[in-house]
Amino acid sequence: MPGLGYSDAMRIAWATDIHLDFLDDAQVRAFAGTLASAQPEAVVLSGDLSHAEQLEHHLRLLIGVLQCPVYFVLGNHDYYGSSIVDVRNAIATLCARRSRLRWLPACGVVALSQHTAMIGVDGWADARLGDLAGTNVVLNDFFHIAELSATLEPRVRAAPALLRGADRGPLHAALQGLGAAEAARCDELLTAALASHAQVLVVTHVPPFAEACWHEGALSDANWLPYFTCAALGEVLRAQARRHPERTLTVLCGHTHGAGEAWIEPNLRVLTGAAVYRRPQLQSVLELA
Secondary structure: OOEOOOOOOEEEEEEOOOOHHHOOHHHHHHHHHHHHHOOOOEEEEEOOOOOHHHHHHHHHHHHHHOOOOEEEEOOHHHHOOEOHHHHHHHHHHHHHHOOOEEEHHHOOOEEOOOOEEEEEOOOOOOOOOOOOOOOOOOOOHHHHEHHHHOOOOHHHHHOHHHHHHOOOHHHHHHHHHHHHHHHHHHHHHHHHHHOOOOEEEEEOOOOOOHHHOEEOOEEOOOOOHHHOOOHHHHHHHHHHHHHOOOOEEEEEEOOOOOOEEEEEEOOEEEEEOOOOOOOOOOOEEEEEO
C-alpha cells in the first residue's frame, strides 16, 4: 500500500478542470506557483488538465515548480486528439520516469495518514441518467476521442450537427462500458481502502450522482445528465457507504465547471469543483487527519 510517510494531518491542495492548453508556459508555471504557495504536502488534480498533445508537457511543467507529489486523474479533455488507450499508456510511461507524478488509478490505495487513504479513477460520463432518447447535447468528446468517434456514422463525423437526429445507441453503449470499467476499478480500490482506513478520499472527474452535477449554481437537467454524470460509479459509492456506515467517504470531482456540495448518504459527501477556462484556480486546501 503506497503512502507518503505521514502519520499526522495531511495538507492537500486540490484543483480541477485547469485546462492548461489555454495557457502559455509562463502562465502554467505561475499557476503551479499558486498551488505551491499553499504549502501542500501533495497536490490533487481531478481531471481535464490539458489535451493529449500537450498533456505530458504540461505535467512536466507543473512538477518543475512543485516539489511535492502531484496525484491526478484524467478527464475527457485529456484524451482529445488521441485515444484512451494511447493516452493512458503514455501517462503510465511518464509517471514511471517522474516519481512525483502519480496517476491515481495506477497507484492503488494511497495512505495519507493513519486514518485516511486516497484512491482515484478517471470516471466517464456514462449515459445512464437523464433523457437518453431525447437529449440534443453534442460534445466535442464524441468527435475528438478515437474510441467515441468510431461509434458514429461517417456522415455524422463529417457534420457533427447531424448527431442531433442520429441514433446514439452505439455511442451510449461505449460510454456505458467505460463507466462500468471505472466503477469496477473503484469498487476494487474502495474495498481495500475501507478495510484499513476510517476515511477515504475518492478522486474522479465526472460527478457520480445527479445531486452533485452542478452548473452555474443549479443542478443539471435531464438533457445534460447523460454526459455529465457517471451513474455506475455512483452505485458503487452508495453501496460501499451503506455497507460501511462507520467509515467516511469524500469524493472530489469536476467536469461541470460548477461548484457544489452534496451529501448522498450520512457518510458520503461529494464536492464538485468550479472552473473557468483560462483562469485555473486552487479549489481548496484540505486538511486530512
